[in-house]
Amino acid sequence: MSETTSSKPMYEKIFDELKQRIVTKDYQLGERVPSEKELADAYSVSRITSKKALEMLAAEQLIIRKPGRGSFVADPVIDYLESGANVAAGSEGYASNAINHDEKTIGLIITDFGNSYGTGLIYGMEQAARDNDCFLVLRRTFGNPDNEEQSIQKLLNLGVDGLIVFPAQGEYFSAEILKLVIGKFPLVLVDRHLKGVAAASISTDNMQAALKGTEYLFDLGHKHISFLSPPPVDTTAVEDRIEGFIQAHAQRGIVVDKGLWVSDLTSTLPNSFNEENIERDISRLVSHLKNNPAITALFAIEYNIALLAKTAVERVGLRIPEDISIICFDSPPTHLGGGYSFTHMQQNEEEMGRIAVENVLSIMGGHTVPNKVMLEARLIPGESTGSAKL
Incomplete structure (x- = not known):
């Protein structure tokens, strides 16, 4: 084929x-x-x-x-059902049956999910929903702000009692989310918070996670680290990871060289995913590595970017981790399809999902919940990192 x-x-x-x-x-x-x-x-x-x-x-x-x-x-x-993803979904990830108003119903709006990130969130939410005798209705937006607004409207029309929203890219401020906040509708944001919006949120402590991952590379002797990301576009998760990377340098007295960064990778963004864009990003990384031979480590902001980086390193003829180390956020279990074992910062997705459901239920009950909850990420060593070459 x-x-x-x-x-x-x-x-x-x-x-x-x-x-x-x-x-x-x-x-x-x-x-x-x-x-x-x-x-x-x-x-x-x-x-x-x-x-x-x-x-x-x-x-x-x-x-x-x-x-x-x-x-x-x-x-x-x-x-x-046994997978833990017991949510109502039609062909578009939308409820195909009328809501049963005898039980509490929570609408879940998420950009997308996969085995590297997102599935664990849904598992945690589904289990918490079962434990609390409520029902989840799922709709995916694929990172499209228009889809997000339409999903909120349709789920409200269905009569959901509360909403959990994984917002689309942060450069877009959803008017529908603002309406929910002003109207004090039970709402919890997941994975990121929106600046200036007083909505409850649950996410990873991205700044501390990036700081911890960067310190791990420093401890291995790496000082010339290339930070790989899509454009930040005011997305708090990306911004916080950048800030953690910078703070780690400041705490070790190491100068941040932004000339080593690549922050214009777009092939992993929603609606930009195709072979042409993937090849363009890989070629971009290949040229970057050739032009910056001092680089000994790459910090990829997400798993899919780590895959791009691995391909680029191999094309240059370098070895991982002997010549270059790679660390990223999230990584699927290596025993699923013979995946490569990246050193990564593992987010506590299931706990994040559980808290999101419990907090939106608390809001439904008239209780106050923390405005911002942040969970610690764990560093999971893999085969992609090693000591820096002298």
Whole structure:
């Protein structure tokens, strides 16, 4: 199998072909489907692309991704519920049935989710919902602000009692969120907070996490570290990670060299995901590494950017971690599809999801909750970091 000349993105092509094989029973109920690595090799695409295809299959409840085992054709009645993702979802991630008003209902609006980040949030929310006898209704926005506003409106029209929102990119200020805050509707924001908006939020302590990860690299002898990110666009999670990276340098008395940074990577952003953009970002990183041979470590702001960085390092002919180390935020379990074990900062997603549900229920009950809750991230050593070359 190889790259198609069709205008359809490769991840959609892979998704369509796998979906067809599942629907026609070529893959039987409970049978394992190819892993990210196997699909990437078979279609001659990046792991990011094959990962996206599997995530789309999981989102449509066609497969279930089981930690430590792989991805399997799902029983829509049994497997999906047992996965911990028991939320009402139609073809667009939207409730397909009328809400049962005999139980509390919480609307969940999230950009997207996958095995590197997001699925754990939903697991935590679903379990907390079960424990509190309430129901979750999910809608994805794919980072589109218009989708976010429409989702809020539609869920309110359905009659949800509260909302949990993972906001779209921070440069867009949702008028619908502001209306919810002004109207004192039960609302909790997840993963980030919006400046100037007095809404309850739950997120990782991104500044401390980035600081801890940077200090880890310093302890390995790295001083010339390239920080890799998309444009910050006023997204608090990105801004806080940048601030943590800078503070770590200040505390060690090491000068921050922003000339080593790459902060214009866009292929992992919503609506920018395609092979052309991925290749452009990889080429950008290849040129950056060639032009800055002093770099001994890369701090990728997210897992997908770490995958781009790994590909770029290998193309330059350097070894990981002997020549260059890589650290990132989040990483799926390595036993899922033979994934690479990146050293990473692991966010406590399930706890974040649990607290989000409990806080929105508390607000429904007329109780006050903290305006901002931040959870600690753990550093998980992997095979992508080592001592700096002397």
